Amino acid sequence: MKTAVIGTDTGEAKKWLEAGQVVGIPTETVYGLAGNALSPAAVARIFEVKNRPTFDPLIVHSNSLEKIAQFVTEMPPAARRLADACWPGPLTLLLKKASLVPDLVTAGLDTVAVRIPNHPLTLRLLDALDFPLAAPSANPFGYVSPTQAEHVQAQLGDKIPYILDGGPCQVGIESTIVGFEGPELVVYRLGGIPVEAIEHIVGPVRVMAHSSSNPKAPGMLKSHYAPLKPVYTDGLDGLVDRYGPEAVGVLSFKDLSPDVPAGNQFVLSAAGSATEAAQRLFAGLRYLDGLAVAAIYAELLPERELGRAINDRIRRAAAR
Numbered sequence: 532m533k534t535a536v537i538g539t540d541t542g543e544a545k546k547w548l549e550a551g552q553v554v555g556i557p558t559e560t561v562y563g564l565a566g567n568a569l570s571p572a573a574v575a576r577i578f579e580v581k582n583r584p585t586f587d588p589l590i591v592h593s594n595s596l597e598k599i600a601q602f603v604t605e606m607p608p609a610a611r612r613l614a615d616a617c618w619p620g621p622l623t624l625l626l627k628k629a630s631l632v633p634d635l636v637t638a639g640l641d642t643v644a645v646r647i648p649n650h651p652l653t654l655r656l657l658d659a660l661d662f663p664l665a666a667p668s669a670n671p672f673g674y675v676s677p678t679q680a681e682h683v684q685a686q687l688g689d690k691i692p693y694i695l696d697g698g699p700c701q702v703g704i705e706s707t708i709v710g711f712e713g714p715e716l717v718v719y720r721l722g723g724i725p726v727e728a729i730e731h732i733v734g735p736v737r738v739m740a741h742s743s744s745n746p747k748a749p750g751m752l753k754s755h756y757a758p759l760k761p762v763y764t765d766g767l768d769g770l771v772d773r774y775g776p777e778a779v780g781v782l783s784f785k786d787l788s789p790d791v792p793a794g795n796q797f798v799l800s801a802a803g804s805a806t807e808a809a810q811r812l813f814a815g816l817r818y819l820d821g822l823a824v825a826a827i828y829a830e831l832l833p834e835r836e837l838g839r840a841i842n843d844r845i846r847r848a849a850a851r
């Protein structure tokens with residue numbers, strides 16, 4: 532089977548996108564699987580390639596506020612303040628949708644998720660296109676998100692023609708999703724911009740990022756971002772007793788565990804930096820998933836700033 536070409540040519544990506552195809556694109560959060568957001572056929576192809584249920588809406592990526600204004604019917608002052616402070620960056624805003632945006636993009640919802648990503652190659656690509664890009668993370672639905680072009684190649688390479696290679700993602704976890712319920716601001720998904728930073732800009736927000744039963748935003752599904760091996764966030768001793776030290780993988784924040792071989796471990800940040808831990812999180816889960824281990828133990832970070840979003844991903848990886 533043919534496999535995707537990996538390259539750094541935005542002209543090549545543009546050519547495929549203008550032909551209605553979907554391509555892998557780099558962003559600062561994770562790699563996206565992008566298609567023309569204004570073409571229902573291209574958007575349908577994204578769902579098909581990703582095997583994503585059509586009830587799970589996509590984020591629309593653009594490179595300017597002026598363009599985004601065409602896809603929404605209003606931009607509340609608080610949204611504008613967040614946009615001014617955070618874009619380009621790992622913030623997604625849920626705003627009332629304009630009719631220009633196909634219903635398939637928003638899964639029939641009356642809001643559309645919009646964002647200006649902070650990656651030079653993708654900003655150049657968006658500048659060259661006369662349409663925005665709908666893009667979910669470029670992984671099969673439910674699996675660990677890709678943070679390198681090679682991750683996209685390994686999982687979706689036989690289904691897409693081109694992957695724009697922008698190097699390893701600098702943030703490494705998905706965008707923070709913020710919407711409105713009446714006048715109230717709500718965080719629907721913890722992500723690359725900490726809640727503390729958002730509250731610094733707009734004041735108190737409600738965090739509603741955990742929902743297993745009623746996924747208003749399916750990025751909120753309790754089990755998501757999951758490796759194939761079972762992940763546990765407590766009971767390392769019990770796992771070592773049950774499977775033996777050779778058969779347990781460990782994802783730790785900053786220190787190696789004395790209980791399992793070093794080769795079975797992935798340290799997120801020896802320096803104890805949550806920023807570095809976020810950058811390496813999904814690559815670490817992939818690494819451990821690829822080892823001959825029966826189970827993965829993942830250590831949680833201190834529950835603040837980026838640590839909250841990292842812990843959110845680890846807990847969902849552990850949810851079954």
Ligand code: AMP
Binds near residue numbers: 589643708720
């Ligand atoms: P992904 O790009 O894979 O991180 O997925 C995008 C996520 O954005 C979805 O899973 C939803 O959680 C969220 N999302 C996108 N559009 C909307 C919307 N209109 N309303 C609520 N959540 C949305």
Ligand code: MG
Binds near residue numbers: 667676
């Ligand atoms: Mg995703």
